[in-house]
Amino acid sequence: MNVFINAEVYNDLISYSLRRLPEEACGFILGGQDSGNGELQTSTFIPLRNIASNPWNRFEISPVEMLPYLMDSNHPVIGLFHSHPTAPPLPSEQDLQTLWHSIPTYWILSLQQPQRPELQLYQIKKAPQTAYHKLAFVIGQ
Numbered sequence: 280m281n282v283f284i285n286a287e288v289y290n291d292l293i294s295y296s297l298r299r300l301p302e303e304a305c306g307f308i309l310g311g312q313d314s315g316n317g318e319l320q321t322s323t324f325i326p327l328r329n330i331a332s333n334p335w336n337r338f339e340i341s342p343v344e345m346l347p348y349l350m351d352s353n354h355p356v357i358g359l360f361h362s363h364p365t366a367p368p369l370p371s372e373q374d375l376q377t378l379w380h381s382i383p384t385y386w387i388l389s390l391q392q393p394q395r396p397e398l399q400l401y402q403i404k405k406a407p408q409t410a411y412h413k414l415a416f417v418i419g420q
Protein backbone atom coordinates (compact mmCIF):
# COMPACT_ATOMS: atom_id res chain seq x y z
CA MET A 280 0.00 0.00 0.00
CA ASN A 281 1.34 3.41 -1.00
CA VAL A 282 0.27 6.74 0.40
CA PHE A 283 0.10 9.99 -1.52
CA ILE A 284 0.45 13.00 0.79
CA ASN A 285 -0.52 16.36 -0.62
CA ALA A 286 1.81 19.24 0.17
CA GLU A 287 -0.77 21.12 2.21
CA VAL A 288 -1.30 18.19 4.61
CA TYR A 289 2.45 17.66 4.90
CA ASN A 290 3.11 21.34 5.64
CA ASP A 291 0.20 21.50 8.10
CA LEU A 292 1.36 18.59 10.18
CA ILE A 293 4.94 19.84 10.32
CA SER A 294 4.05 23.41 11.27
CA TYR A 295 1.51 22.24 13.84
CA SER A 296 4.00 19.81 15.41
CA LEU A 297 6.68 22.51 15.61
CA ARG A 298 4.23 24.85 17.33
CA ARG A 299 3.34 22.15 19.88
CA LEU A 300 6.97 21.59 20.96
CA PRO A 301 8.11 20.50 23.51
CA GLU A 302 4.93 18.39 23.63
CA GLU A 303 3.91 15.59 21.29
CA ALA A 304 1.40 16.75 18.70
CA CYS A 305 -1.34 14.44 17.47
CA GLY A 306 -4.18 14.35 15.00
CA PHE A 307 -6.04 12.53 12.28
CA ILE A 308 -5.36 12.38 8.56
CA LEU A 309 -8.52 12.34 6.47
CA GLY A 310 -8.60 11.06 2.93
CA GLY A 311 -9.63 8.15 0.79
CA GLN A 312 -8.47 5.16 -1.16
CA ASP A 313 -8.07 5.12 -4.92
CA SER A 314 -10.37 2.36 -6.16
CA GLY A 315 -8.01 1.62 -9.05
CA ASN A 316 -4.53 1.19 -7.58
CA GLY A 317 -5.49 1.08 -3.89
CA GLU A 318 -3.30 4.07 -3.11
CA LEU A 319 -4.31 6.07 -0.03
CA GLN A 320 -4.70 9.77 -0.70
CA THR A 321 -4.79 12.48 1.92
CA SER A 322 -7.18 15.41 1.98
CA THR A 323 -6.92 17.11 5.39
CA PHE A 324 -4.90 17.14 8.59
CA ILE A 325 -7.06 17.47 11.72
CA PRO A 326 -5.07 18.54 14.80
CA LEU A 327 -6.38 16.98 18.02
CA ARG A 328 -5.50 17.98 21.58
CA ASN A 329 -2.96 15.86 23.43
CA ILE A 330 -4.53 15.28 26.85
CA ALA A 331 -1.81 12.95 28.21
CA SER A 332 -0.66 13.87 31.72
CA ASN A 333 2.94 13.72 30.42
CA PRO A 334 2.57 15.09 26.88
CA TRP A 335 6.34 15.38 26.40
CA ASN A 336 6.67 11.69 25.62
CA ARG A 337 3.10 10.38 25.39
CA PHE A 338 -0.04 11.23 23.56
CA GLU A 339 -3.65 10.61 24.37
CA ILE A 340 -6.69 11.90 22.56
CA SER A 341 -10.09 12.46 24.12
CA PRO A 342 -12.64 9.96 22.75
CA VAL A 343 -15.16 12.78 22.74
CA GLU A 344 -12.96 14.78 20.39
CA MET A 345 -12.13 11.74 18.20
CA LEU A 346 -15.51 10.15 17.77
CA PRO A 347 -17.18 12.60 15.37
CA TYR A 348 -14.31 12.07 12.91
CA LEU A 349 -14.36 8.29 13.27
CA MET A 350 -18.10 8.21 12.63
CA ASP A 351 -17.99 10.43 9.52
CA SER A 352 -17.97 7.93 6.67
CA ASN A 353 -17.94 10.71 4.07
CA HIS A 354 -14.48 11.81 5.22
CA PRO A 355 -12.74 8.64 6.39
CA VAL A 356 -9.87 8.77 8.87
CA ILE A 357 -6.98 7.11 7.02
CA GLY A 358 -4.18 7.92 9.45
CA LEU A 359 -3.41 8.50 13.10
CA PHE A 360 -0.60 11.02 13.44
CA HIS A 361 1.66 11.98 16.31
CA SER A 362 5.06 13.58 16.73
CA HIS A 363 8.15 12.52 18.66
CA PRO A 364 9.82 15.72 19.91
CA THR A 365 13.09 14.04 20.89
CA ALA A 366 12.88 10.44 19.66
CA PRO A 367 13.32 8.82 16.25
CA PRO A 368 10.24 8.14 14.08
CA LEU A 369 9.73 4.61 15.37
CA PRO A 370 6.68 3.30 17.26
CA SER A 371 7.42 3.15 21.00
CA GLU A 372 6.27 0.27 23.21
CA GLN A 373 3.55 2.58 24.43
CA ASP A 374 2.51 3.40 20.88
CA LEU A 375 2.17 -0.27 20.04
CA GLN A 376 -0.06 -0.83 23.06
CA THR A 377 -2.45 2.00 22.36
CA LEU A 378 -3.28 1.53 18.72
CA TRP A 379 -6.51 2.21 16.99
CA HIS A 380 -6.76 -0.78 14.71
CA SER A 381 -9.62 0.58 12.69
CA ILE A 382 -7.23 3.20 11.29
CA PRO A 383 -5.12 1.83 8.41
CA THR A 384 -1.95 3.90 8.83
CA TYR A 385 0.08 5.18 11.69
CA TRP A 386 2.20 8.33 11.15
CA ILE A 387 5.14 9.43 13.27
CA LEU A 388 7.04 12.68 12.74
CA SER A 389 10.40 12.97 14.48
CA LEU A 390 11.55 16.46 15.44
CA GLN A 391 14.87 15.33 16.88
CA GLN A 392 16.32 17.75 14.37
CA PRO A 393 13.64 20.44 14.06
CA GLN A 394 15.23 21.78 10.88
CA ARG A 395 14.94 18.34 9.34
CA PRO A 396 11.64 16.77 10.37
CA GLU A 397 11.54 13.08 9.56
CA LEU A 398 8.21 11.44 8.76
CA GLN A 399 7.55 7.70 8.69
CA LEU A 400 4.34 5.86 7.98
CA TYR A 401 3.53 2.42 9.30
CA GLN A 402 0.99 -0.29 9.01
CA ILE A 403 0.66 -2.05 12.35
CA LYS A 404 -0.93 -5.41 13.02
CA LYS A 405 -1.67 -6.69 16.47
CA ALA A 406 -2.77 -10.30 16.13
CA PRO A 407 -1.37 -12.81 16.78
CA GLN A 408 1.74 -10.75 17.53
CA THR A 409 2.34 -7.06 17.23
CA ALA A 410 4.22 -6.35 14.03
CA TYR A 411 4.71 -3.25 11.97
CA HIS A 412 6.24 -2.30 8.68
CA LYS A 413 7.07 0.95 6.97
CA LEU A 414 4.82 2.21 4.19
CA ALA A 415 6.08 3.95 1.07
CA PHE A 416 4.79 7.45 0.59
CA VAL A 417 5.09 10.33 -1.84
CA ILE A 418 4.73 14.01 -1.02
CA GLY A 419 3.01 15.76 -3.88
CA GLN A 420 1.72 19.16 -4.85
Ligand SMILES: [Zn+2]
Pocket residue numbers: 361362363369370371374387
Ligand atom coordinates in the same frame (compact mmCIF):
# COMPACT_ATOMS: atom_id res chain seq x y z
ZN1 LIG B 1 5.00 7.69 19.88
